[in-house]
Amino acid sequence: MASRAENRVVNLAGLVQGITLVTFPAASSIFTAADGYDLSNTLYGAMFLPQVLTAITMSLLGVGLAHRISAKRVLLIGLAANIISMVVLVLSTGFESDLAVAYPMLLVATAFLGAGFGLTVPVLNTFVAAFSPDRADRAVLVLNALLGLGTALAPVFVAVFVGLGFWWGLPVLSTILLVLLLLASARLPLRAETTVASGRPVQRAGIPPRFWLFAAFAVLYGICETMNGNWSQQDMTSELGASTTQASLALTAFWAMVTVGRLLFAAIARWLPTRVVYHLLPIVLVATFTLIANLPNDTPWLGVAVFGLAGLGCSALLPLTISLGQDALTTMSAGVAGGVIAFYQVGYGIAAFGVGPLVDQGTSLSTIYGWTAVAAAAMTLLSFAVARHQPSPERLHPRPTGHPHAASPGANR
Numbered sequence: 001m002a003s004r005a006e007n008r009v010v011n012l013a014g015l016v017q018g019i020t021l022v023t024f025p026a027a028s029s030i031f032t033a034a035d036g037y038d039l040s041n042t043l044y045g046a047m048f049l050p051q052v053l054t055a056i057t058m059s060l061l062g063v064g065l066a067h068r069i070s071a072k073r074v075l076l077i078g079l080a081a082n083i084i085s086m087v088v089l090v091l092s093t094g095f096e097s098d099l100a101v102a103y104p105m106l107l108v109a110t111a112f113l114g115a116g117f118g119l120t121v122p123v124l125n126t127f128v129a130a131f132s133p134d135r136a137d138r139a140v141l142v143l144n145a146l147l148g149l150g151t152a153l154a155p156v157f158v159a160v161f162v163g164l165g166f167w168w169g170l171p172v173l174s175t176i177l178l179v180l181l182l183l184a185s186a187r188l189p190l191r192a193e194t195t196v197a198s199g200r201p202v203q204r205a206g207i208p209p210r211f212w213l214f215a216a217f218a219v220l221y222g223i224c225e226t227m228n229g230n231w232s233q234q235d236m237t238s239e240l241g242a243s244t245t246q247a248s249l250a251l252t253a254f255w256a257m258v259t260v261g262r263l264l265f266a267a268i269a270r271w272l273p274t275r276v277v278y279h280l281l282p283i284v285l286v287a288t289f290t291l292i293a294n295l296p297n298d299t300p301w302l303g304v305a306v307f308g309l310a311g312l313g314c315s316a317l318l319p320l321t322i323s324l325g326q327d328a329l330t331t332m333s334a335g336v337a338g339g340v341i342a343f344y345q346v347g348y349g350i351a352a353f354g355v356g357p358l359v360d361q362g363t364s365l366s367t368i369y370g371w372t373a374v375a376a377a378a379m380t381l382l383s384f385a386v387a388r389h390q391p392s393p394e395r396l397h398p399r400p401t402g403h404p405h406a407a408s409p410g411a412n413r
Contacts, residue, residue, distance in 0.1 A: 018150020045356030050111035058118025078119030148259025222347020242300035253308035261315025293370035
């Protein structure tokens, strides 16, 4: 039985990881401002490519590392990577006017952030499930709610620190919290069983063909989420005439509704089956992106509301994709989460990097949001192929890799 201190540290780590993860998008107006780093849209988007590459790599390698060096050490390495990211970001503020120095530092910072995210989040899910085996689903839900709360708080903190005259207060605050978590984690046992105890050996039959449906869905979802998470502030300021504070509120509304939606759909799963939710939410995104593309100028508060609706549309899709995959792809159940997250990161990279050059060449963000509605429509159709012949998952959030029930009965199709 885990101690209260272990539970608190793991849950707080989820909260701080959420804050850290959204630090760069939350400060997008600083990175692109003439009196800030003065990055072009192309350079701003490319800044996230190292994060994508390291997040994919660490998401795929994390399970093996936990087996070899222990889950606790993976957590410590992930926290250390996040600390390095925030420290390098703070140091880069001293070179804002010298892009030749500052930009490579930003690339290093996002690379370490991706590594920290890829290592930390899966092992945190493993810990909370292992610490509360009789209430694993609830424990995972609480952790992910705290992670979501952190993502919603990051833009608020940026707005507050910008108002105080030093936006870099957020990475400084994150660094302090991460260091405290690292020291606390190092002193605790933090033991978790990371082998699958399903009553039978794990089959190694390669990747089932049906996995690629889940992968395609994850790529499309990554594009849709990133259009909101990374580009909403630029759309608010350039298309809707919003202030920096209003743009930050739009990003906060998006991430807050992602979290609220996950909690809501988990709570009402008995009355609204998760499979129905899986088909409905992409339709919400189609409507939302169409609205964003057609919002009139000088309507920033309407923009805040619509980006909040986009958060609701995104909320349950990624965790349900992993849950459906764990139930359907039993020969690779332990690897479904890492595989889906890796392809989600591919979609993240497409939207994070691909939008910048288009905007710099004269395409409006409103037009690009209209194109994204097409991606959401494709995701709507794909949701029926992904969930074909499957009952609604009993849980919204997927089981952590290594949880005793991670390999649930079912057959690959």
